[in-house]
Every structure is written in C-alpha cells, then in structure tokens.
Amino acid sequence: TEGASGILHISMSTVSPETSRRMAQIHSGRGDRFVSAPVFGRPEAAAARKLWICQSGEADAKAQVRPVLEAMGQGIFDFGEDPGAANVVKLAGNFLIASAIEAMAEAFTLGEKNGVERGRMAEMFARTLFACPIYLNYGRLIAEQGYDKVGFSLPLGLKDMQLLQATAVTSKVPMPFAGVVRDRLVAAMAKGREGLDWTGFALGVSEDAGLG
Amino acid sequence: TEGASGILHISMSTVSPETSRRMAQIHSGRGDRFVSAPVFGRPEAAAARKLWICQSGEADAKAQVRPVLEAMGQGIFDFGEDPGAANVVKLAGNFLIASAIEAMAEAFTLGEKNGVERGRMAEMFARTLFACPIYLNYGRLIAEQGYDKVGFSLPLGLKDMQLLQATAVTSKVPMPFAGVVRDRLVAAMAKGREGLDWTGFALGVSEDAGLG
CATH class of the missing domain: 1.10.1040.10 (N-(1-d-carboxylethyl)-l-norvaline Dehydrogenase; domain 2)
Known part of the structure; x- marks a missing residue:
C-alpha cells in the first residue's frame, strides 16, 4: 500500500484494550500491523524464558511474531482477533x-x-x-x-x-x-x-x- | 473429678470461634475435654482420607485425637491451645x-x-x-x-x-x-x-x- 512501512508493532505493555484497538487501527491505516502481547512475569522471568504471554490481533501478524514470543515465554495464550482482548x-x-x-x-x-x-x-x-x-x-x-x-x-x-x-x-x-x-x-x-x-x-x- | 464423664469432644463443624471457646469451657468445667478440628473437603474427600484438618485446643487432648484425625486427613495443621483458633x-x-x-x-x-x-x-x-x-x-x-x-x-x-x-x-x-x-x-x-x-x-x- 502507498506509504506502507512494513512495520509490525508488538505491544507488550499493560495498556488499556482501547489503546490497543486504536493503535491497531492507526497501524492498519498505514498498511502496518499490530499485535497485542502483554505478559505476566518479572524481568527475571523474561530472562529465563518463563513469561506467560497473552496475545490477540490479526492472525497473519500473530503467526509472524510467534518465534519472538516463544523466545520469551513458557506459554502463549491466544485470545482471538480483537487487539484489545489480550x-x-x-x-x-x-x-x-x-x-x-x-x-x-x-x-x-x-x-x-x-x-x-x-x-x-x-x-x-x-x-x-x-x-x-x-x-x-x-x-x-x-x-x-x-x-x-x-x-x-x-x-x-x-x-x-x-x-x-x-x-x-x-x-x-x-x-x-x-x-x-x-x-x-x-x-x-x-x-x-x-x-x-x-x-x-x-x-x-x-x-x-x-x-x- | 466429681461428675467427670471422661468425654473427649471433637468438634469438626464450621462454628464460630466463640462457640468453640464456650464449649471448651463447659467441658472443662465438667472435667471433660474439647478439641476444635474443622475440616476443608467434601464427604468424598473424607471417604478418601483427603481432608485438610485444622485443630486447636489443649495439647493432651489433641495428642489423644490425633489417630482419629489422621484416619480422615491428608494433612493436619495445628493452631495452638485456643480452641477458637482453628x-x-x-x-x-x-x-x-x-x-x-x-x-x-x-x-x-x-x-x-x-x-x-x-x-x-x-x-x-x-x-x-x-x-x-x-x-x-x-x-x-x-x-x-x-x-x-x-x-x-x-x-x-x-x-x-x-x-x-x-x-x-x-x-x-x-x-x-x-x-x-x-x-x-x-x-x-x-x-x-x-x-x-x-x-x-x-x-x-x-x-x-x-x-x-
């Protein structure tokens, strides 16, 4: 698409579902993609690949970020397409x-x-x-x-x-x-x-x- | 003691601590003994000896009821002498x-x-x-x-x-x-x-x- 930067934004912060939905829309409008992937666990857990990760968003984008999340998590739970669900x-x-x-x-x-x-x-x-x-x-x-x-x-x-x-x-x-x-x-x-x-x-x- | 019946009363119901304290006092006044031993678990758990049992009361009396509780529980937790504590x-x-x-x-x-x-x-x-x-x-x-x-x-x-x-x-x-x-x-x-x-x-x- 015109102006597409090919960005895939993984948001792992604890933000509101509304923020994720808006971010997804903004990215989508630019031809970019957005996956919401907030985590349970402290920095030590991340270092030890022991995070529990929730994710939601567009199926293709989720498939693409999977290896990144797997490198940090001991379990990934999918909550569908709504970027706010996770x-x-x-x-x-x-x-x-x-x-x-x-x-x-x-x-x-x-x-x-x-x-x-x-x-x-x-x-x-x-x-x-x-x-x-x-x-x-x-x-x-x-x-x-x-x-x-x-x-x-x-x-x-x-x-x-x-x-x-x-x-x-x-x-x-x-x-x-x-x-x-x-x-x-x-x-x-x-x-x-x-x-x-x-x-x-x-x-x-x-x-x-x-x-x- | 005069009038002592030698009774040892094990109360396994969920009653108030105040009730247990009063019961212990009444029994004690008669030379009898009282142990509070409320449980966590349903009837099936009791049948399978899988109850979790809390107990409190006089040390001697607790020692005496121990085998009875062990026949029902997978774990007995002692909370001291106050009969209301359990x-x-x-x-x-x-x-x-x-x-x-x-x-x-x-x-x-x-x-x-x-x-x-x-x-x-x-x-x-x-x-x-x-x-x-x-x-x-x-x-x-x-x-x-x-x-x-x-x-x-x-x-x-x-x-x-x-x-x-x-x-x-x-x-x-x-x-x-x-x-x-x-x-x-x-x-x-x-x-x-x-x-x-x-x-x-x-x-x-x-x-x-x-x-x-």
Whole structure:
C-alpha cells in the first residue's frame, strides 16, 4: 500500500484494550500491523524464558511474531482477533492478583487479632487449597509484611487498577472488588507509600484493624 | 473429678470461634475435654482420607485425637491451645474461597463483555498464576455457570460468611471483601437461589452487568 512501512508493532505493555484497538487501527491505516502481547512475569522471568504471554490481533501478524514470543515465554495464550482482548485478560489477571492480596490481608489480619500467626495461616493455605505461585509468593510477603522489597511498584499497581476500572465502565461491568483495591492503593499513595511494592496496600488492612 | 464423664469432644463443624471457646469451657468445667478440628473437603474427600484438618485446643487432648484425625486427613495443621483458633482459620479459608469466586466472576464477566470466552480465561489462569484446586475447580464452575450441581449449598455459604463477619466485629477487623460477598449471598437468597451451590452468587455479578 502507498506509504506502507512494513512495520509490525508488538505491544507488550499493560495498556488499556482501547489503546490497543486504536493503535491497531492507526497501524492498519498505514498498511502496518499490530499485535497485542502483554505478559505476566518479572524481568527475571523474561530472562529465563518463563513469561506467560497473552496475545490477540490479526492472525497473519500473530503467526509472524510467534518465534519472538516463544523466545520469551513458557506459554502463549491466544485470545482471538480483537487487539484489545489480550489487554482485557492482562488487566483481569492483575485484578485477580490484587483481589487475592486484599483477601489474604483481611484473612491474615483476622487471624492475627485472634492470636493466629500470619505466617502459619499463609503457609497452610499455600500448601493446600491455594497451592499456586500467587498465594505462595504473595502470601509469604503479606505474612511477613516486607513491602519495601519492590517487585512491582505501588504506583504501577494503581495505574493498572485505573485502566481496569476505565474498561469496566466502558464495557458496563460493576466490579466492587476493583473499587476496594483501587481505594486501598489510593490510600497508600496518600500515606506516602509510592516507594513500596504494590502488595504494600495490605498495610492499610492492618491499620484499619488498629494494628501497626 | 466429681461428675467427670471422661468425654473427649471433637468438634469438626464450621462454628464460630466463640462457640468453640464456650464449649471448651463447659467441658472443662465438667472435667471433660474439647478439641476444635474443622475440616476443608467434601464427604468424598473424607471417604478418601483427603481432608485438610485444622485443630486447636489443649495439647493432651489433641495428642489423644490425633489417630482419629489422621484416619480422615491428608494433612493436619495445628493452631495452638485456643480452641477458637482453628475455627478462625476455617472461616478465613471459606472467606478466601468466596473472595476468589467473586474475583473470578468479576474478571470473567469483564472478559465476556469484551468478547473473551469465560472458559478460555478460566483455563489460562488455572494453568499459570493460579494453578491450584480452588481456581481450577471453582474457575471451571463459574466459567460454565452450572450452579445447580450443589457441592456446598448457598445457605451454608451465607451462614459461614455471617459467622466470619460476627468474628470480624468481635475482634474489630474491617473486612470489605466479606461485606461484598455476604451481600451477594443475601441477594441470591432474595432471588430464590437457596437450592444452588454457593458459587451461584456469581450469577449476581453477571446480572449486574446486564447479562443473563
């Protein structure tokens, strides 16, 4: 096509589905292509080819980027042609993580006020009903309350929950848990905690119960 | 002791910590003993010796009931001498499950309204970040919305969330997620859904988003 630059843009950031849809349209208008491929995993996971990658977009473009994604991921999940779909899944995943953080913080705080050690409760659930990475790793963090070792920063967590809520409004889905978590993050910012890991919003759960 | 009947009472029901503490006191006053040992797992799990058992109470009494619990469980977790402690952990566990149900229902509904198949999202998370029994089994249920196959009834779920909230008030712990989940269960009862599995409160999440 006239003006086509042959660009294939792979967007791996956590952006809104709306942004991906607009980017895809702009690229398409120029004869270029766009694949949305947001990831779960930290830089170490990328280095170890252990990322979980969501993707969506035009089939041909996805086929072409496949080797690139395979070099970084241990699993690639396809969500169809809508370039925004992969971003919906990524935001939903961060929301599930944030909800697990809040739920564990509430549960552990209830335990603590009843003389049950936080770490003991975390350990039990991470070995039984919730024997999976998120509950194991975040559960230990929330039990130990060592929020100053930053894996994913608190302001980035807030950014993602804001993108999630904007998407929830656009697509008309009330999400009460998202509101609770978003307000926890806002309160943490108000208390000057932007330098903490995003799990640091769990401090507010303890404080509301008169602890810490 | 005068009037001692030598009774050793093992309470495996999901009751409030306060009930266990009172029961222990009553038994103790008679020279009898009381062990709190609530379980995670359905009847099939008990038959297969696959229950997860929490226990708390007097050390001697716990040592004596150990063989009985071992005949039913694949793991026994001790939470000390306070007879109410095991019940706090059991209620906290059901709360973590209920919170995971609500979070998944919100996430899957957001997906559905953006053209992402519920089952596809459930499958991805159950194979990656949340590869554990609760997200795998309940995730599939919530994706398929087959709430009429009752594993744990909706009114029992409400009972447990009420016990949890009463404990949260007694021990002064605000738990916003518990409030959301309790109201979902109350709404489900109001809509005549007492015959459904307790995951059936997820229907309310879809309905709030204008679906089904």
